[in-house]
Amino acid sequence: GAVVSQHPSWVICKSGTSVKIECRSLDFQATTMFWYRQFPKQSLMLMATSNEGSKATYEQGVEKDKFLINHASLTLSTLTVTSAHPEDSSFYICSARGRESREQYFGPGTRLTVT
Amino acid sequence: EDQVTQSPEALRLQEGESSSLNCSYTVSGLRGLFWYRQDPGKGPEFLFTLYSAGEEKEKERLKATLTKKESFLHITAPKPEDSATYLCAVQAYGQNFVFGPGTRLSVLP
Numbered sequence: 001g002a003v004v005s006q007h008p009s010w011v012i013c014k015s016g017t018s019v020k021i022e023c024r025s026l027d028f029q030a031t032t033m034f035w036y037r038q039f040p041k042q043s044l045m046l047m048a049t050s051n052e053g054s055k056a057t058y059e060q061g062v063e064k065d066k067f068l069i070n071h072a073s074l075t076l077s078t079l080t081v082t083s084a085h086p087e088d089s090s091f092y093i094c095s096a097r098g099r100e101s102r103e104q105y106f107g108p109g110t111r112l113t114v115t
Numbered sequence: 116e117d118q119v120t121q122s123p124e125a126l127r128l129q130e131g132e133s134s135s136l137n138c139s140y141t142v143s144g145l146r147g148l149f150w151y152r153q154d155p156g157k158g159p160e161f162l163f164t165l166y167s168a169g170e171e172k173e174k175e176r177l178k179a180t181l182t183k184k185e186s187f188l189h190i191t192a193p194k195p196e197d198s199a200t201y202l203c204a205v206q207a208y209g210q211n212f213v214f215g216p217g218t219r220l221s222v223l224p
Contacts, residue, residue: 004158
């Protein structure tokens with residue numbers, strides 16, 4: 001149980017374009033989803049938290065107009081990187097937590113490369 | 116401010132050589148301490164949740180313990196497939212996870 005998927009697993013896009021990453025909880029209802037960013041050999045940096053049906057809460061320093069998060073249902077959250085630039089290249093990982101759970105279960109991650 | 120440190124930064128073990136990883140934390144009101152394993156290029160895999168000092172949990176060759184200031188992840192007779200980065204995270208009540216920097220474990224055959 002507690003499986004989280006992400007799509008795509010990797011994506012290459014050109015500078016100035018937008019990219020959407022999907023995160024799905026496959027076997028449980030995720031009342032809260034989290035989006036993290038991870039640079040090589042570094043730990044996870046929380047970007048934003050979203051509750052189903054509510055606006056996302058962004059961490060300090062994360063541009064909400066650049067990283068659009070939608071948590072439309074109890075099993076799906078999306079992260080859209082708008083007007084991507086090479087510095088946005090990174091490993092993006094989502095996680096999900098059920099209503100009564102304390103644990104976060106992570107997706108496999110999405111490698112974004114902006115050329 | 117909640118803080119998490121992990122030591123050592125990297126650890127190389129021979130197969131079968133037991134050892135421990137440390138996670139030290141400062142948090143106001145611990146809701147939970149979490150251990151994850153992360154393989155290169157993949158998302159973290161959940162291992163354990165510890166809720167209060169004195170608690171212990173085991174899974175195969177791994178055993179996690181918790182005190183009021185730190186947690187240990189003991190690895191008994193490790194195998195090469197245990198090689199990964201082990202992440203510790205703490206959560207205070209009403210707050211998000213705070214992750215440590217991780218320990219990169221290499222187990223040599």
